[in-house]
Amino acid sequence: MDNKVVPRWLLAVALAALGPAAGAAQYLVIGSGAPDYATPSEAVEAVEEELLPTFDALMKLEAARKIVGGMPVGDRTFAFILDAASNDEADRLLRDLPAWGQLKWEIKPLQSFQARAEKERSIADALMKKVTDPATEPAAAPAQPAAPPAPPAPAAAQPSGTTAQPAPAAPPPPAAGPAPVQAAVML
Secondary structure (H helix, E strand, C coil): CCCCCHHHHHHHHHHHCCCCCCCCEEEEEEEECCCCCCCHHHHHHHHHHHHHHHHHHHHHHHHCCCEEEECCCCCCCEEEEEEECCHHHHHHHHHCCCCHHHCEEEEEEECCHHHHHHHHHHHHHHHHHHHHCHHHCCCCCCCCCCCCCCCCCCHHHCCCCCCCCCCCCCCCCCCCCCCCCCCCCCC
16 A cells, blocks of 8 residues: 555544634645755755754644644655644644745645535435426426438439339437436545
8 A cells, every 4th residue: 555645544534533623724734755965964954954843843733733643654744634724824834834945735625524424415415306306307308300211312323123212211319308317426
């Protein structure tokens, strides 16, 4: 199993149970793609000036219950759920991280399980009403008239001694019934 895929869905499922603070929204945040350094001294400088201060900032956010998360084992990726009152607050909190400019950030707003379930129930109810209430079904399209039969071939084109046979008429199109109802649930 690809360990970069597992943290995204597993983290979202496991940590969304904590729920956002009143009035806050939740965001799934993935920070990855740390640069490679040309020399060991560049790496030491980056660790001391960006990475360790970023860990300190994330631990402070965790203590303040603004984030919950961690790092996938053996990976150089930050993964956490961020609680913020607005997109602006989420942006500010991330931009304040010392390593913000060094990483590629993927931020996805999360919807609660309850809100999604309510939406899916309302969609299912509306579809069920269309299926069970004939007054809400769309009117059937009028049937198209069959094409007239093709005229017989001219007598000159017929071999001698044969009679002209009319071309078979095209079958009429099938009668139009109610349109099928299709539903898609996207997860």
